[in-house]
Amino acid sequence: MRKIETLMNDAIANNKDWQSGNTSVSYNEENGVSVVRLHGNKIAEVGDDFLQIFDGGWQSNTTKSRLNAMIDRFCNATTDGVFQKDYCWFIRDNNVTRDFDNGYIFAWSNHGQNQERMGINLCPFLYHLRSPYSSLMMTETKDNIVDRDELQDAYINEIIDGMDIKDLMRIVYDNIEQNLDQYSVDELIEEVQEYYPHLLE
Numbered sequence: 440m441r442k443i444e445t446l447m448n449d450a451i452a453n454n455k456d457w458q459s460g461n462t463s464v465s466y467n468e469e470n471g472v473s474v475v476r477l478h479g480n481k482i483a484e485v486g487d488d489f490l491q492i493f494d495g496g497w498q499s500n501t502t503k504s505r506l507n508a509m510i511d512r513f514c515n516a517t518t519d520g521v522f523q524k525d526y527c528w529f530i531r532d533n534n535v536t537r538d539f540d541n542g543y544i545f546a547w548s549n550h551g552q553n554q555e556r557m558g559i560n561l562c563p564f565l566y567h568l569r570s571p572y573s574s575l576m577m578t579e580t581k582d583n584i585v586d587r588d589e590l591q592d593a594y595i596n597e598i599i600d601g602m603d604i605k606d607l608m609r610i611v612y613d614n615i616e617q618n619l620d621q622y623s624v625d626e627l628i629e630e631v632q633e634y635y636p637h638l639l640e
Contacts, residue, residue: 448513454466461501463476472485473486489546494539498528499613501613501617
């Protein structure tokens with residue numbers, strides 16, 4: 440587990456407000472619920488007897504890592520979790536696999552029951568972008584052979600056109616973070632020293 444995720448979980452466990460980098464925890468004293476946000480978007484609510492999870496509008500590796508860190512701490516790391524297969528997210532609750540649903544609740548007192556379904560289950564790009572691109576979703580059949588490269592290029596450009604600067608920054612951040620997570624500490628220091636030495640001062 441990453442250090443930032445350990446600190447996040449400690450803040451939740453101790454009913455504290457906390458923020459570091461792209462991740463924050465806000466504790467509401469009135470209802471006793473901690474709200475966890477990534478890039479300003481809610482990805483979880485944690486109460487005394489439940490953990491409710493969301494994808495924050497973007498099913499990134501960082502979001503999944505944060506969710507699994509909370510699940511490991513407050514649920515059952517052996518039987519519960521969020522994982523990805525064939526570009527789609529799934530939930531494992533008490534060793535039962537189901538489609539990912541925004542608003543899914545892991546409840547301590549009623550473990551394994553999804554008490555609230557607030558979202559729709561779609562693969563990452565289509566869900567995040569609310570899919571104005573359904574006209575591009577073609578199927579290759581005997582009567583309709585599409586140019587894959589042309590279709591893919593058009594689809595990518597439509598996705599980018601539908602994003603704002605915040606969406607693009609989140610993609611870049613998550614990709615860089617994913618790459619840097621593979622570095623050793625020495626490798627990270629070496630690269631920072633080469634490009635941004637003032638960060639080590």
